[in-house]
Amino acid sequence: MGDLKKFQLETLKYTLIAAALFEAGSIPVLKFSIEYLCGLTAGTCISVLSFSMLLYTSAKVLNSGQKWLSTIGYLVRLPMYGIVFYLCMRFGGLICGVASLLGFFTGTAALIYANGLKPKFSKRQKGEG
Numbered sequence: 001m002g003d004l005k006k007f008q009l010e011t012l013k014y015t016l017i018a019a020a021l022f023e024a025g026s027i028p029v030l031k032f033s034i035e036y037l038c039g040l041t042a043g044t045c046i047s048v049l050s051f052s053m054l055l056y057t058s059a060k061v062l063n064s065g066q067k068w069l070s071t072i073g074y075l076v077r078l079p080m081y082g083i084v085f086y087l088c089m090r091f092g093g094l095i096c097g098v099a100s101l102l103g104f105f106t107g108t109a110a111l112i113y114a115n116g117l118k119p120k121f122s123k124r125q126k127g128e129g
Contacts, residue, residue: 004055004059008051008052008055010114011051011107011110011111011114012048012110013110014109014110014111014113014114015044015047015048015051015106015107015109015110016044016106017110018106018107018109018110018113019040019041019044019103019106022040022099022102022103022106023036023037023040026040026099030095033095035092035093035095035096035099036095036096036099037099038088038092038096038099039088039092039095039096039097039098039099039100039102039103040099040100040102040103040106041103042084042087042088042096042100042103043084043088043099043100043101043102043103043104043105043106044103044106044107045103046080046081046084046100046103046104047103047104047105047106047107047108048107049080050077050080050081050107051107053073053076053077054073054077056073057069057070057072057073058070081104084100085097085100085101085104088100
């Protein structure tokens with residue numbers, strides 16, 4: 001398995017864990033809210049899809065040297081966030097819209113943990129830091 005695929009799968013794993021933690025954190029406040037769950041799921045799906053598209057376009061740019069592909073990838077990914085947020089607000093209300101925003105950050109939270117916090121914790125356990 002290539003390093004890029006391993007990186008993508010590890011990020012996906014931590015993204016799903018972050019989404020589960022966001023859902024678990026909402027239960028004491030909202031009890032169980034289907035609107036929250038739908039918004040969080042939609043936001044998380046867009047986060048995963050956007051990350052996959054980013055990896056794909058980055059690989060294409062590195063292999064071909066055509067820098068304009070990164071701009072096209074960005075212009076395709078950015079409206080997806082807006083469309084999902086609009087649909088969540090329109091059909092699910094404020095709770096669904098806010099949950100979709102949290103879902104957008106699950107991928108970011110996963111990357112911060114996997115590449116920022118986790119290495120620091122492992123160094124401390126080994127006595128390096």
